Amino acid sequence: MSDLDRLRHAMRVTERPGATVDLAAVMRDGRRLRTRRRVAGAGAATLATGLVAAIVAVVVGALPDDPRTVERPTQVAVAPPPVAVPPTASHPLGPTPTTTPGRGEPSPSPVGQIVDSGIRHGSDQRVFYVVQVSVPGEPRVTIGLAAGRRAPDGTVTTDLLVNDVEGADRSPGFHQIGYDSGGSGAPVPTFGYFVGPAQQIIGTVDGRQVGARLARWSADKQVVIFWFDPAKLAPGDKLDGIVARDGSDRRL
Amino acid sequence: MARGDAEFVEFARAASARLVHAAFLMTGDHHRAEDAAQTALARTYASWSRIRDDDAYGYARRILVNHLVDGWRRPIREYPTEEVPEQRRDDVADEVATRRWLTAILGVLSPRERAIVVLRYYFDLPEAQVARELDVSVGTVKSTSSRALEKLRSTGERAVDTEEACR
Incomplete structure (x- = not known):
């Protein structure tokens, strides 16, 4: 038996079939974690006390020759029914104070201008906006991207928030992609942001290419917010790949 | 119980025993592995x-391995010799010897090397998938794996020598 075979054999024969974990504790801890994510979403979204957002952390990784494919597990906390909050589009640009749940700090607000996607849900507009977030142990993650709905009276309801959970939120390339998880009052188009001079963003699903719509973040033009028309890419459908191209049609 | 909870x-x-054992291979500590x-x-x-x-098992495995690689820096511990778990196998002496050998050879590896060895040779994942799960390049997986196997060979030889000397 070779060394490698012996190693494989040893790793298998030492399995303890009876080894189990405390499932009640697992589920209790999992529920707590889910709740913490919701609360973190509320604080990070800097929108309003009581606002709870879903946090999705899907990191889209790079492959050298093929369209980018999703490489990491998704971490999701499904939001309860969203809460409407006062309009925030008129808030000043620039950083807003980071709020921590329970500290009674000022209500959070979007950073920069709210982007109107042109998509309508009845009389509501589908909007996207950057918010400040705080991830423990990750000082270079300070922003996340939220999908929300703006009512005719200007109130904004957050449906989904995506943010990095490690690394740097301004590193070049794709960051997170938010997928509808069925937890909000209206389907959320697939959305995310790219850092760099992207002029086109193209997703691939089932061998079909779908172009995204783009808008640059008012506070940092390197941040390109993108979303897919729900008529072309059904909300919740996972992309098989995604690429960005510059004005010369060069892949970024 | 909700349908999702029951699932x-x-x-x-179904997954817990294997996850616990993988964690044990990476830490050498039963309690730490269960945690x-x-x-x-x-x-x-x-x-x-x-x-x-989706791939729930793959998701749990990735969480487990990265959690241990990031959070576990202490060297692998020895098994408590008095702890002989329930076994299906007849030859307990062989079982204990195998465990000791495994402990000795895995104990010389760094956390990342152990992670790669466990993913490659316990879960039998291809190099590309190991690279994805640990967020490193395939080249890193190859070089680390090769280094780890070299360490295992030299440690294994010493372990055999020691075993024979004790007889």
């Missing part, structure tokens, strides 16, 4: 609505 319980029952598996499963449950129709 998760079924999944956790790590519990953490991985709790995080999996927190995201269950999203992943239950």
